[in-house]
Amino acid sequence: MPQVRLTVVGSINLDLVALAERLPQPGETVTGATFSRIPGGKGANQAVAAARLGAEVDLIACVGDDEHAVLALAELERAGVRLDRLKRVQGPTGVALITVDANGDNEIVVAPGANLLLLPDDLDLGDTDAVLCQLEIPLETVERASQLAPDGFFLNAAPALGPIPAADVTIVNRFEVGTLPERDGVVALTLGAEGAILLEDGKEVARATPPAIEAVDGTAAGDAFTACLVVSLLEGRTREEALRRACIAGALAASRFGAQTSLPTAAEVDALM
Secondary structure (H helix, E strand, O other), X not given: OOOOEEEEEOOOEEEEEEEOOOOOOOOOOOOOOEEEEEEEOHHHHHHHHHHHOOOEEEEEOEEOOOHXXXXXXXXXXXXXXXXXXXXXXXXXXXXXXXXXXXXXOEEEEEEOHHHHHOOHHHOOOOOOOEEEEXXXXXXXXXXXXXXXXXOEEEEEXXXXXXXXXXXXXXXXXXXXXXXXXXXXXXXXXXXXHHOEEEEEOOEEEEEEOOOOOOOOOOOOHHHHHHHHHHHHHHOOOOHHHHHHHHHHHHHHHHOOOOOHHHOOOHHHHHHOO
């Protein structure tokens, strides 16, 4: 397969993760948890995932000048993601507070911090095959990325925010699909353990189911799915194969603890094909 050149424009967070037997009810305290600090943020997760899947990846993002930034960048650097266009500002790096229960279900609250300071004028996409965005950065920055992108603009419309820019391929889950202003174009709809559907102008064109796994932590499963779908399509694979590989990548991520620590390689995905 030819090596894909992908530019990701998105968020960087440090995930502060509590692994507990169960999630608390409102007003309740649950004790006995274990605590971890893990690199995260949807933009960074998808950049790391794409790099592990064999793409050449640039990340355009923003971090603060605190100790969280060092930890948040560690897996990006290890994966070989290029950070030449990383913006650094005074203030806090983005943080996600995550609680995960014994079934792999989670609750996430994000304090965006520096992610809100990634502005349209910061975008220099350079020479790239495609651009991938999410919605953890200002919407006007996403809109500018869609205007500057070459033929391929991919959007993971998460978290759901309302009206969004048009994309060549939009990736949503069953809760986010209602935010799409229209159903024209190509939409990948993820359905958790039921798999995913690829729609074109509202009509189903492909469907895939994930392998059976033991759920451990679903934090970055959607990011693994998104990155694998994008990379697979850019490599010229069929829609059916790309969707199946994406479902496998998402399942592998859900079977492991943490965000970027859970993201699979191309070899791991292909072993289950």
